[in-house]
Amino acid sequence: MKLSRAEYKEIVKCTEHLRPTRQCMTILRQRFPNHSQSTLLSIFSLEYQKRTKRTMSRHQAPDSIESYYQRYLNEAKARPSVPVLLELANEVDLSPALMARVIVDRFLQDQEGGVSSKQVLNNMLREPSLIPDQALANHVYQCTINDCCYGPLVDCIKHAIGQEAEVLLRDKLKERNLSFLDENQLRTKGYDKTPDIILEVPIAVEGHIVHWIESKASFGDDHSHRTYLNEQFWSYWNRFGPGLVIYWHGFIGELDSQRDRGILLKDCFPSDIVTLCHGTSPATTDSLTG
Structure with a gap:
C-alpha cells in the first residue's frame, strides 16, 4: 500500500x-x-x-x-x-x-x-x-x-514474516519461469553482500530495466529507506545494475523518486513485466496477478 x-x-x-x-x-x-x-x-x-x-x-x-x-x-x-x-x-x-x-x-x-x-x-x-x-x-x-x-516473540514473528515474503517472491518468479539466483545461491558463489534475488535474464517493469529484486517485509518510511539506499541499494546498483525494491507493507509514495537512476519501488510483485526472449521476438509482455 x-x-x-x-x-x-x-x-x-x-x-x-x-x-x-x-x-x-x-x-x-x-x-x-x-x-x-x-x-x-x-x-x-x-x-x-x-x-x-x-x-x-x-x-x-x-x-x-x-x-x-x-x-x-x-x-x-x-x-x-x-x-x-x-x-x-x-x-x-x-x-x-x-x-x-x-x-x-x-x-x-x-x-x-x-x-x-x-x-x-x-x-x-x-x-x-x-x-x-x-x-x-x-x-x-x-x-x-x-x-x-x-522482545523474543516479536523477533521470531518478524523473522517468519521476512522469510514468508522471500518465499512468496521466489514463488512468483517461478510462476513466470523467470531464471534467478537467490541470496543463498549467491553466497555459495562467493558474493558477500547481495540482494535477495538476481535475475539471470533482466526484465522490464513499467519501462525500467530490473536486474535484481530486494524484498522488505516492512513499511518504507524516510529514515529506513534512506538507510537502505546508503547501506544496500546503491551498492547493489553499482555491482549489478538497476533493480526493484518491494516494500510488502507499503511505503511513502514520494520516496519512489529514483526510478531514472535505477531504483524502482513497489508494494507488491509487479502485475506487468516484460521479459527478454531467446527466440525471434525480442520481448513479450506477461501479465500476472500480484
Whole structure:
C-alpha cells in the first residue's frame, strides 16, 4: 500500500502517545480502517523504535533501574495477581519487553552478586521458566506476549514474516519461469553482500530495466529507506545494475523518486513485466496477478 506523505504523517501523529502493547493496534485499526493491519503495525513499530532510541539512555541510568526494580518488588508483593511489570512499563513509556530485560538483569545481579551473563539473561527472556523466581517469570511472560515492538516473540514473528515474503517472491518468479539466483545461491558463489534475488535474464517493469529484486517485509518510511539506499541499494546498483525494491507493507509514495537512476519501488510483485526472449521476438509482455 502506497501512502502519501500526508497520510503517513497523520498515522504517525496518532501513534505519538500509544504504548507498544497489542491493544494499540485496535486503536489504529479503528482510526484508519482503510489501511491494512500489517502497514499500521509496521509504521507504529518503526516510530516506537525511534522514540525508544531517543529515551533509552534515561531508562538505563543506574538510578532509574534501581527505582524500577524497587517499585516492581513492592508492587509485586502488594498486588501479586496484577501484571505490575507491564503496568510499570506502560507508565514510564518503555517497551514491556525492554522493561523485563532491565528487571531480570537487575534481579540476576542480586542472585549472582555482580554483572549478569548476557547469555543467561537472553536465555531467561526467551524462556521465562528458567527464571528461578516464579512470580518474576510470570511477569516477564506477560510483558513478552503483550509487546508488539520488542522482545523474543516479536523477533521470531518478524523473522517468519521476512522469510514468508522471500518465499512468496521466489514463488512468483517461478510462476513466470523467470531464471534467478537467490541470496543463498549467491553466497555459495562467493558474493558477500547481495540482494535477495538476481535475475539471470533482466526484465522490464513499467519501462525500467530490473536486474535484481530486494524484498522488505516492512513499511518504507524516510529514515529506513534512506538507510537502505546508503547501506544496500546503491551498492547493489553499482555491482549489478538497476533493480526493484518491494516494500510488502507499503511505503511513502514520494520516496519512489529514483526510478531514472535505477531504483524502482513497489508494494507488491509487479502485475506487468516484460521479459527478454531467446527466440525471434525480442520481448513479450506477461501479465500476472500480484
